[in-house]
Amino acid sequence: MEPSRRRFLSTGALFGVAATLTWQLWGRRPLQADPRHAPQGLAPAGYATLVAAFDILLDSPRAGARAAKELDAFLATDGADQVAELSLALTLLEMAPGGLLDVRRFSALPRDEARDLLESWATSPVGVRRQIHSALRKAARFIWFDRPEAWGDLGYDGPWVK
Amino acid sequence: METVTVQDVIVGSGAGGGVLAARLAEAGRSVCVVEEGPRVSKADFNQREGAMYNLLFRDAGNQLTKDGGISVLQGRCLGGSTTVNQGDCVPMEAAVLQHWRQHFGWGDWGGISDGDVQAAAERALAEMGAGPIAPEELNRNNRLMAEGAAKLGLKGGPLAHNRVGCVGSGYCMIGCAYDAKRGTLVAHLPRAEAAGARLWCSKRVDRVLLDGHRAVGVAGEGFEVRGERVFLAAGPIHTPGILQRSAVRPRALGRNLTLQPQAPIVARFADVVDFHRGIPQAWGLHSSLEVTAERGLGGFTLEPIAAGPAMTASLVPLPMPALRPLLAQYRHLAAALCLVPDRPQGRVIWGKGKRPKIDYRPSAEHHSTMIEAMKTAARIYLAAGALEVRVPAVGVPLVTSERDLSHLDRLPSRANDLPMISAHPQGTCRMGPGEDCVVGLDFRVRGFDNLYVADASLFPTSSSTHTMVPVMAMVHLLADGLGT
Numbered sequence: 001m002e003p004s005r006r007r008f009l010s011t012g013a014l015f016g017v018a019a020t021l022t023w024q025l026w027g028r029r030p031l032q033a034d035p036r037h038a039p040q041g042l043a044p045a046g047y048a049t050l051v052a053a054f055d056i057l058l059d060s061p062r063a064g065a066r067a068a069k070e071l072d073a074f075l076a077t078d079g080a081d082q083v084a085e086l087s088l089a090l091t092l093l094e095m096a097p098g099g100l101l102d103v104r105r106f107s108a109l110p111r112d113e114a115r116d117l118l119e120s121w122a123t124s125p126v127g128v129r130r131q132i133h134s135a136l137r138k139a140a141r142f143i144w145f146d147r148p149e150a151w152g153d154l155g156y157d158g159p160w161v162k
Numbered sequence: 163m164e165t166v167t168v169q170d171v172i173v174g175s176g177a178g179g180g181v182l183a184a185r186l187a188e189a190g191r192s193v194c195v196v197e198e199g200p201r202v203s204k205a206d207f208n209q210r211e212g213a214m215y216n217l218l219f220r221d222a223g224n225q226l227t228k229d230g231g232i233s234v235l236q237g238r239c240l241g242g243s244t245t246v247n248q249g250d251c252v253p254m255e256a257a258v259l260q261h262w263r264q265h266f267g268w269g270d271w272g273g274i275s276d277g278d279v280q281a282a283a284e285r286a287l288a289e290m291g292a293g294p295i296a297p298e299e300l301n302r303n304n305r306l307m308a309e310g311a312a313k314l315g316l317k318g319g320p321l322a323h324n325r326v327g328c329v330g331s332g333y334c335m336i337g338c339a340y341d342a343k344r345g346t347l348v349a350h351l352p353r354a355e356a357a358g359a360r361l362w363c364s365k366r367v368d369r370v371l372l373d374g375h376r377a378v379g380v381a382g383e384g385f386e387v388r389g390e391r392v393f394l395a396a397g398p399i400h401t402p403g404i405l406q407r408s409a410v411r412p413r414a415l416g417r418n419l420t421l422q423p424q425a426p427i428v429a430r431f432a433d434v435v436d437f438h439r440g441i442p443q444a445w446g447l448h449s450s451l452e453v454t455a456e457r458g459l460g461g462f463t464l465e466p467i468a469a470g471p472a473m474t475a476s477l478v479p480l481p482m483p484a485l486r487p488l489l490a491q492y493r494h495l496a497a498a499l500c501l502v503p504d505r506p507q508g509r510v511i512w513g514k515g516k517r518p519k520i521d522y523r524p525s526a527e528h529h530s531t532m533i534e535a536m537k538t539a540a541r542i543y544l545a546a547g548a549l550e551v552r553v554p555a556v557g558v559p560l561v562t563s564e565r566d567l568s569h570l571d572r573l574p575s576r577a578n579d580l581p582m583i584s585a586h587p588q589g590t591c592r593m594g595p596g597e598d599c600v601v602g603l604d605f606r607v608r609g610f611d612n613l614y615v616a617d618a619s620l621f622p623t624s625s626s627t628h629t630m631v632p633v634m635a636m637v638h639l640l641a642d643g644l645g646t
């Protein structure tokens with residue numbers, strides 16, 4: 001190959017990679033999930049993903065936001081160790097819908113699509129995906145059903161010690 | 163740097179550390195128990211799941227195996243796991259000890275006879291005021307299983323427990339607010355304290371201080387406890403971490419972990435069961451257990467359990483629209499744990515961080531025994547009149563009749579398909595005479611004169627379906643050997 005042609009192709013390839021990276025980084029820039037709540041444990045991007053996932057796992061945007069807020073507050077006071085692991089898990093989930101040139105994010109998907117994606121992780125052949133689904137599901141449900149307001153529907157009469 | 167000097171330093175206040183503290187302090191030794199978890203008492207136990215898991219459990223109940231498949235539950239508070247356990251008292255069977263004598267080099271165990279082991283277990287039981295659960299104390303959840311098993315001709319019976327004055331609230335796993343459950347928090351640590359022992363809580367031991375082949379104390383952030391003897395009783399996940407950080411690293415350290423993974427099964431009845439009230443785990447199926455000198459502990463057992471709304475909701479992997487109607491039937495649910503003893507196969511690996519990697523995958527044999535256990539549980543519930551039986555695993559259909567039992571053959575074996583817990587981790591600092599052991603038959607860490615291990619990490623294989631009394635018995639034998 002002629003040197004000038006080789007240089008042209010390699011410059012072009014470099015440009016392509018740089019453009020894709022920029023596109024990916026821009027596309028995945030942090031979302032501010034809820035302007036009324038600045039997360040304390042998680043970074044804003046991770047928090048946005050958490051709210052979206054909890055919304056689906058609890059089948060209610062209001063419940064999702066509230067449970068996410070509680071988990072974030074717990075992480076801020078007690079869970080420094082767990083923040084890094086959870087953040088990584090949330091990043092994987094957030095980036096799951098897209099491909100190389102596709103910058104769709106989990107937290108910005110239409111609800112049905114997000115639900116299908118998250119539910120597919122429950123039975124995924126990829127172990128890490130099952131692990132993330134299971135951890136998020138358990139956390140969301142544990143937090144939600146630990147609230148006295150949720151007990152009425154179950155007929156649970158609550159603690160004996162007051 | 164805060165420094166305390168005593169004769170005996172004990173790390174951990176659970177089944178091992180708590181019993182040892184009482185023995186040594188009452189023998190006139192000056193003792194300091196160093197406990198990572200907070201000092202708690204019945205006044206702290208508010209019967210709320212979230213708050214209590216945070217207060218009492220290691221990682222708020224989220225200590226997981228590496229692949230997230232098994233939640234390894236351990237107490238992290240004064241009294242250790244005995245503060246959060248179910249109070250069942252099941253001494254080690256003689257055949258398990260024979261197994262260790264014949265296959266793990268325990269031989270005559272320095273003259274400790276089967277009778278000595280039995281006497282040590284009896285002492286542990288007596289100290290806790292343990293006795294059998296009366297049939298009339300069985301709650302409906304336990305009675306349903308007992309009735310169903312009887313109809314099928316399967317043998318089981320009420321277990322023994324360490325409750326005295328139990329009011330049947332059902333919250334044993336998040337701390338007994340009535341001091342009825344007599345773990346070390348109630349039965350041993352007050353005795354130790356009365357005899358002058360110091361209980362130093364919220365202090366995490368980082369390492370053992372060594373001077374050649376002698377331990378001279380332990381250290382953590384901002385403190386040191388110096389002593390003539392050091393006893394590690396931090397449990398089978400954390401004792402190997404302390405040794406590792408102290409640069410005491412025999413080849414077998416952290417290996418041979420058994421977890422006895424357990425999985426839940428849930429049945430729905432037409433009438434109210436209220437499985438969350440009364441004494442949980444009060445009845446056990448016996449006929450399915452196999453205990454031989456050749457293989458040790460095998461087979462499986464079934465025990466009814468209690469779970470609060472948060473735990474119940476978190477364990478069932480249904481999408482929310484399908485979960486809601488099931489939870490609306492909460493008071494009609496019965497539930498049991500299928501407990502399948504395993505072989506030593508896992509490993510605890512400590513790196514630089516504060517949390518270990520627990521490397522463990524249930525074996526194929528464990529999986530097939532788990533299927534058998536679940537089928538037996540389902541048959542028992544159906545015989546007791548259940549409308550449906552549910553294994554909380556993704557993709558396993560409901561069982562509503564004997565015909566459906568074959569659904570359970572589809573029980574998935576991949577991590578995170580079925581929620582599994584371990585309440586009985588054991589092994590990791592195996593005791594025995596060989597190079598492949600961390601601790602010698604005299605409880606001393608190989609190569610050290612005065613550094614001992616006194617917890618569930620000693621066992622070469624699974625000791626019992628319930629590990630509290632075997633640990634306590636071992637520690638009594640250790641204390642006997644020290645002449646206290």
Ligand SMILES: Cc1cc2nc3c(=O)[nH]c(=O)nc-3n(C[C@H](O)[C@H](O)[C@H](O)COP(=O)(O)OP(=O)(O)OC[C@H]3O[C@@H](n4cnc5c(N)ncnc54)[C@H](O)[C@@H]3O)c2cc1C
Binds near residue numbers: 176237396633
């Ligand atoms: C939920 C649950 C239910 C159970 N039910 C039963 C039952 O019904 N019957 C039965 O026989 N057994 C039961 N068990 C098991 C039994 O309680 C344990 O096997 C037993 O308590 C183990 O004793 P141990 O001394 O090895 O450890 P633990 O009792 O766990 O005590 C270890 C202590 O060491 C402390 N520690 C750890 N690391 C450090 C450190 N670095 N520095 C200072 N302190 C440290 C911990 O905080 C803890 O307090 C149950 C366990 C659980 C978790």
Ligand code: SF4
Binds near residue numbers: 334
């Ligand atoms: S059931 Fe008994 S032992 Fe358990 S928490 Fe209630 S009173 Fe305590």
